[in-house]
Amino acid sequence: MTLYALLVGIDAYQAPVRPLRGCRNDVDAVAGMLRTHLPEGEPAIRSLTDARATRAAVIDGFRHHLGRAGAADSVLFWFSGHGSQAPVPPELARLEPTALLQTLVCADSRRDGVPDLYDKELAVLIGEITARGAHTVAVLDCCHADSGTRAPLAAHLPAPDGQPPLRVRRHPAPAAPPPLAALLAELRTGAGPEAAGPVAPHVLLAACHSDQYAVEVPAPGGHRGLFSLALLEEIETLGLAATSRELMTGARCRVEDTAGAQVPVLSPAADAVADRPLIGGRVRAAGSPVTLRRLRGRWEIDAGACHGVPPGEEDDPVRFAVHGSDPLAEVAVTRVLTDRSIVEPLGWTPDPGRRYAVVLTGVPLPAGTVELADDSGTGAAVTGLIAAALDRAGPGGGPSPHVRATGAGEGGRLPDLRVHVPRPGIARICASDGAPLVPDAPCATPGEAARVAGDLEHVARWRRVKDLHNPLSSLAGAVAVEVVPAARADAYDDGNRPALRPGADGAVHLYYRGGPDGWEEPEVHIRLRNTSPHRLYCALLDLTDRFRIHPQLFSGDWVAPGHAASAAWGGAVAMCLPPGRPVVPGATGTDWLKLLVAETPFDTAGFVLGRLGEPGQAADRTGAAGYQGVLDRLGTAALHRDARPARAVAGEWTTTVLPVVVHVPGA
Known part of the structure; x- marks a missing residue:
């Protein structure tokens, strides 16, 4: 394997382009680093500095x-x-929704009709290399403003704590677009960078956002x-075996600590190519897409509300842990911001000089809410009995950890469940929209009210498992x-038959068939x-609509x-209506495959x-001796709020749900 490097650093721009002071130092440092860390003769380096770094020379x-790679x-x-x-240019307008092209200003740009090097041209040049299979990384330490409505260019930005002002690496945009004839031939037909063929993924490490x-x-x-400077410091610390993602995490911390208005960007952030070492090698999966770091005197993770981090509860916070830590090295989220979250370590002291890959280990599992409705004005006795039963349904006779009673519209949100009293002494458990969930139950005595409270808890626990998900998982969509x-x-699954496609509602729909002996349930194979x-x-x-989980x-x-992999050992699975539900035209049943x-x-x-009215297994509550993963903890916490695992290893996890609806046709 040979590394081919093209290093361009320009300080001595000619008027009217403002000169810079650190670009040659940058590329000299990069060249020195490569020659120090790679075997003699292995890096093939070409450096273009100042007047030698013309547009033609870069191309x-x-x-x-x-192109030799x-x-x-x-x-x-x-x-x-x-x-x-x-x-x-008008001919390329369809390729650029912002109406502005990003450019690199070469040594001879904007003189004698020579244009900048445009981003669409850079895409063509990189595409020619990646098409041959070479692992390609571009590092751009320059400004990328993307809007002509910004304030006039300032040559300097204020620095923190009264330090000397910071010089910026941006030059104003020209008033007119470049003539198309001055750009690369691949763009002159208006076909754009895709004219050179599909572009394989490459890694871009950009100094800042486009604005x-x-x-x-x-x-x-x-x-x-x-x-x-920050990126090279990370390379010296972690070595060239570090991935682009790992290097970028540390560099971003250093940059943001020094210049809060500059945030480096890794692209493509979600592609495995970013998990290869900077100068190539096998893909190394990131432990997590989320990083814990010390920034401006406090600990934070680089994920916030826009990434799906929930706010949590005061007594049930969102928790993250260092990936692979055993025992868990956890932090609790104390404040969720738009793009990051402030956290506090739980019982350990992180090293301020390190960045930690972290995974979600604790999601808020708030108690479900139930509105006790006295529709007829005669149900106060029933609702009072249920409220009292919920107040002593928890461990040690305390309040239920799974369900709490709420008034109509309390908190500005719908309750999760409603209890109606259709007639004296009868309770009806309904969804928030009023649809009955279970058969009406007698509720005239404290014992009967305790059974209704148990049913409410059962439904709340079932829903908690159904809703369990990880919005920040690097494994999302993996299976x-x-x-x-x-x-x-x-018949056993031979692996050749195509899978059914979910409908517009996201569910797979199956249908009974009429046969000589009556209705025949649909049979399927299930693959992972x-x-x-x-x-x-x-x-x-399998979460059934009888509120069973197995x-x-x-x-x-x-x-x-x-x-x-084949579920049920590759055998056929009968998808039928639940026991006791008549197989008649129009009948339906739903299973959620979690x-x-x-x-x-x-x-x-x-x-x-178990099914509604059946208790869970006693062993579930105390916890299995083999607790190892985050899902062990979350499953037990979802069903048995007072159970806690003795230990767990912080690994990445994800979930997905596929509804399967069975119909009896002919309604």
Whole structure:
């Protein structure tokens, strides 16, 4: 493997372009780092600085230097200099919704008719390299303003704590778009960068967002680009075996500590290519997409409300833990902001100089709410009995940890459940929209009210498991549930029949068929397809509309990468109406197939819930001796609020739900 590097650093711009001071220092430092850390003769480095860094020379560097890289090689393009923007030529307007192209200002840009190097051209040049299979990384330490409505360009930005002002690396946009004839031939037809063919993924490490400034700072040995300085410091600390994602996490912390208005960006953030070492090698899956760091005197994670972090409760906070920690090294979320969250360590002291990959280990499981409605004016006795039963339904005779009574419209939200009194001495448990969930129950004595309270708790616990999810998981979408029609009841899944596609409502719909002996229930095979490159531990829960939860279809096992595992040992599964529900035209039944996926094994016993009116297993409440993963803890907490595992390993996890609706046709 050979690393081909093209390093461009321009300080000595000619008027009217303002000169810079740290760009040559940046690329000299990068070249020195590569020669120090790589075997002698392995890096093939071409440096273009100041007057040598013309537009033509940069393009030639891509095509005749970086273009030598093959499928087993790596490519690094590093640019330190001015970034700018330009109006988009009319012929390319369809490719740029902002109406502005981002540009790199070369040494001869904007003189004698020479344009900047435009982002669409850069995409063409990079695409030519990635098409041959080379792992490609671009580092751009320059400004990327994307709106002509910003305030006039300032040459400097104020620095924190009264330090000298920070010089920015941005040059104003020209008033007119470049003539199309001055751009690369691949763009002259208006076809855009895709004219060169599909572009394989590459990694971009950008100094800032497109509407921000990149700054220079004084450093030992002369001025430097803040982002280049921070990124190289991370490389010196972690080594070239570190992934682009890992390096970017630390660099971002350093940059934000120094210049709060500059936030570096990794792209594509969700693609596995960012989990390869900076100069190539095998993909190394990130432990988590979320990072714990010390910034401006407080601990925070780089995920907030826009990423799905819930606010939590005062006595039930959202918790994260260091990925792989055993015992758990947890933090509690104290404040959720738009793009990040403030946290406090729980019983341990993180190293302020480190960044930690963290995973979600505790989600808020608030008690369900029930409105006790006296519709007829004669049900106060019934609702009073139920309220009293809920007040002593918890451990030790305390309030129920699963359900609390609420008044109509309390808190400005609908209750999760409603209890109506259709006639004296009778309670009806309904959904928030008034639809009955279970048959009416007698409720004229404290004992009968206790049974109604138990039913309310049961429904609340079932819903809590159904709603359990991880909005921040790197495993999201890694394993899919597939429902496949069975050819015969005695046939095993051969893996060749296509899966049914969910309808517009997201559910798979199955239908009874009329036969010589009456209605015949539909039979299917159920597969768990692991589309990721990693072995994952999976279990499939069946949540029925009788409020039962069981793992009998696939109780838990490893699924190999790229493999489709069969539920029920590959046999056909009869999807029928629940016992006691007549098979008549128009009848329906729903099962929710809840898939649990984790990096570490877990015990599904903590998720088992009998049919309504049946108690859960006694062992579930005390916890299995083999607690290992976060899902063990969450399953037990969801069903038995007072149970806590003795230990757990912080691994990544995710869930997904596929509804399956069975119909009896002919209504």
